[in-house]
Amino acid sequence: MSYVGPDFDPPQPRRSPLRRPLTVTVAALVVGAVVGLGVWQAVGDSGDGSGTNSAAGRSPHPTPTTAPSATPSPSDDAKDADETKAASPTPSGSSASGPAASGPLKGKVVVIDPGHNPGNFQHTTEINRQVNIGTGMKECDTTGTSTNNGYTEAKFTLDVSRRVRTILEQQGATVKFTQDGARAWGPCIDERARIGNEAKADAVVSIHADGSAAGNRGFHVILPGSVHKGAADTRPIVASSRELGERIAGNFVRATGSAPSNYVGERTGLVTRQDLGGLNLSTVPKVFIECGNMRDTNDAALLTSGAWRQKAAQGISEGIVSFLRG
Template sequence: MATLLFLGACSASGPHPRPATRAPATAATTPPSTTIGPAPAAAPPTTGPPPSSSHAPTRTLDPGPATTARTASQEVAGLAGATVVIDPGHNGGNSSHAAQIARPVFIGTGFRACDTTGTNTADGYTEAAYNLDVALRLAAILRAGGANVVLTRTSNEGVGPCIDERAAIGNRAHAAVAISIHADGGPPAGRGFHVNYPALVRGSTDGIVGPSYRLALDLRAAYQAGTGMPPSTYVGSGGLVARSDFGGLNLSTVPKVLFETANMRNATDAALTENAAFRQRVAQAFASGLAAFLTGK
């Protein structure tokens, strides 16, 4: 029985952390060589809490997700009986619990904040609300295909969970694949999506680097075809970025990516994220890409 995991986690309000180098665009199914040494026994950072929540409005545009799936049968073929853990990044209560989410947790290469508030559009539509909306739509699609779905959060009123727990949920479920659902807070002039996949961290991601890269390729293809969103113009290359600083990737024992679906600080992308029809297409594209990965098609 196949098991899937959908995990979502982003950054504090404003731009998400950027990699130091651009990942090369390639059609190969083997990831570019990016090796990080063993995890250090470092002390927790002394940096302060995430940016103030005053820059992350909580007003939500457009009502919640549809309760019915409008997905073609081929998009969920082969997923019947699968256990799917869907983890929408961030949470609506994070902004009012700055100290709690700033608590350092070990991410395999050092320490990082437990969670962050996420970003938002200029109109006040929060990433946390967007992530949950897409996750609920995806859950409906997968349930319609016979999958058993577990959500790490079902409302936008709570706090967390921390990034290490988000990874642990997938590990305990023995998931076949994992996807972290997000939207970026990049430069206003920049557009598009990018897929973060795990770099090789010795003793941590050794077993998932190859399949995670293949997952990134399948999801990228399905996302471009299903949504029309272009690859990011401001980070990565061809919509792909290798990361060694994301706890949700480093601590995962199952193939996983962190998918930034759009740039909420760009007016064009923001208008799309605020549109219910677009969010439905995002969920459908994810279902299609995961089916392609699991069936090898």
């Protein structure tokens, strides 16, 4: 997610008075990795691994050693092509899941929100239209960010989202998308929230990648703050969304070996915000996850690796499963 435009304004640094046990554990993993063998070895992961910090005067932290570099291999590219073909949207552009399989999540509904849309670049007039997010007006959507080599956030979010869908459907969940690459642009941020609400989703996860400065690394999960203004009232979902976010953060560390963000969230992997329409307008548990920083070459090497994206999908899915099973 590029912190420019709707739902993507720069977060302001804040110090949380409380740190839940899980987030302390996440931070402890990172610290332990510096003096030991690293989170990667601690969790037994031997694979290839894996916004913008606008706070004035805040210097980037050193690049964490717990998120090793990875260069996509030819086998990754071939795998990506096969999986993209297999996971491509239906001709009608339907975002609905197929019939749910039997499994522990049968009867549960999960909405996955792949951030942005590959076609937003060609529809700037439409995505610049203002929509009401309860606390004010924001643009309908943005184009998202990309790596320095041109791999777009919209392509990344669709790929990871489709991988998540496959995993969750195997667990018996019904999975719905806000968009599956078949529509020309959008949807707007208010419609994305409405899709989750109307589905009466048990959990909604919006998948993104950040567009921050080089040297800023790691993932973070964005939680809804308490908002009660206009059409927005997040009070009923704040606690459940935090639980969802904490479970995703913990499982994301274990699955990918990536460290929590070194530039927002005070290395807890969690950030609370009140300015995101996608969260403000939600009436069901919802979080955003920024899987890494596309503008940092080390993080970009992970984000462009098919093997790492599968790990990211696994971590997100395991967090959702853990939340839904209680």
